Amino acid sequence: xxxxxxxxxxxxxxxxxxxxxxxxxxxxxxxxxxxxxxxxxxxxxxxxxxxxxxxxxxxxxxxxxxxxxxxxxxxxxxxxxxxxxxxxxxxxxxxxxxxxxxxxxxxxxxxxxxxxxxxxxxxxxxxxxxxxxxxxxxxxxxxxxxxxxxxxxxxxxxxxxxxxxxxxxxxxxxxxxxxxxxxxxxxxxxxxxxxxxxxxxxxxxxxxxxxxxxxxxxxxxxxxxxxxxxxxxxxxxxxxxxxxxxxxxxxxx
Numbered sequence: 001x002x003x004x005x006x007x008x009x010x011x012x013x014x015x016x017x018x019x020x021x022x023x024x025x026x027x028x029x030x031x032x033x034x035x036x037x038x039x040x041x042x043x044x045x046x047x048x049x050x051x052x053x054x055x056x057x058x059x060x061x062x063x064x065x066x067x068x069x070x071x072x073x074x075x076x077x078x079x080x081x082x083x084x085x086x087x088x089x090x091x092x093x094x095x096x097x098x099x100x101x102x103x104x105x106x107x108x109x110x111x112x113x114x115x116x117x118x119x120x121x122x123x124x125x126x127x128x129x130x131x132x133x134x135x136x137x138x139x140x141x142x143x144x145x146x147x148x149x150x151x152x153x154x155x156x157x158x159x160x161x162x163x164x165x166x167x168x169x170x171x172x173x174x175x176x177x178x179x180x181x182x183x184x185x186x187x188x189x190x191x192x193x194x195x196x197x198x199x200x201x202x203x204x205x206x207x208x209x210x211x212x213x214x215x216x217x218x219x220x221x222x223x224x225x226x227x228x229x230x231x232x233x234x235x236x237x238x239x240x241x242x243x244x245x246x247x248x249x250x251x252x253x
Contacts, residue, residue: 087127098127100205104137104230107245108211108223113252114185115245117142117151118158119236122207124165130201133163133170138236142185147253151239155180168201176216192217197228200247205232208247 087098104120107113118137124130141154158177163170174195181189193216199209211226229244242251 090125093125095125096127098124098130098204100232101235102205102207102230102232103239103243104228105243105245106211106226106228107252108186108226110215110221110223111186112226112245114142114145114147115243115252116179116183116185117243119153119233120230122230124201126165130165130168133165135160135163135172139179139183141182144185144188146185147243148239148241153236154182165201170197170199170201172197172199174213187218189218191215193223195223199228202247206230208244 086100087096089095090097100122102120102122104118105115106118107115117140119140121136121138123134125132125134137158137160138153139155139158140151142151143149158174160172160174163172174197176192176194178190178192181187181191184191193213195211195213197209197211199207201207206229208229209227211228212224214223215221227246229246231240231244233239240253242253244251
């Protein structure tokens with residue numbers, strides 16, 4: 001897949017019966033042994049990472065469910081070129097604020113291949129260990145049965161302030177939320193639902209997680225087990241040709 005504007009994200013995912021959690025990659029370091037060019041004794045040198053070096057994923061455990069030394073599976077996502085984000089200071093508190101726009105997709109168990117999509121302006125306060133998140137979700141128009149068209153802003157943004165964040169994890173109770181039919185690629189009709197998003201910040205420009213709740217109208221249906229993913233974009237006019245819908249990098253499009 002071609003993500004010309006995306007960055008390389010290393011994602012370690014652990015999925016269990018209660019949901020999906022993520023483990024951040026470890027700082028990379030390597031010890032290198034090299035022999036002399038004339039066949040003499042080998043010399044040893046140690047190389048440490050600098051600020052521009054990319055992290056490497058933690059070791060993958062293969063010993064079974066009782067092993068606690070590492071995640072059961074490690075996925076490396078190559079998302080192409082990094083996307084520039086901005087860290088500023090809050091005018092009132094002086095805390096560092098990290099803000100970026102992301103394409104946030106909600107993939108329901110009803111029709112996983114037809115995700116609802118939003119431009120998510122994500123503001124993390126207290127960076128690099130954020131304690132609060134502000135989300136402004138702008139719905140995108142989607143023709144029935146479509147993933148990539150037309151994806152233009154439609155309807156009013158949905159704003160959530162001061163979402164608590166602990167160790168990169170958050171829960172967002174969206175309450176009774178309504179998405180207009182123009183943004184519904186499944187049926188094309190208005191949808192009202194009670195949704196709870198449980199997510200984690202996986203990388204500075206990527207967060208994802210699980211969605212629980214139920215559709216209230218036009219019918220009653222559970223959406224427990226649905227997923228969401230939000231990956232940074234350069235701008236609302238430069239949306240990717242593939243839409244990420246899970247923490248392990250599954251895409252549709």
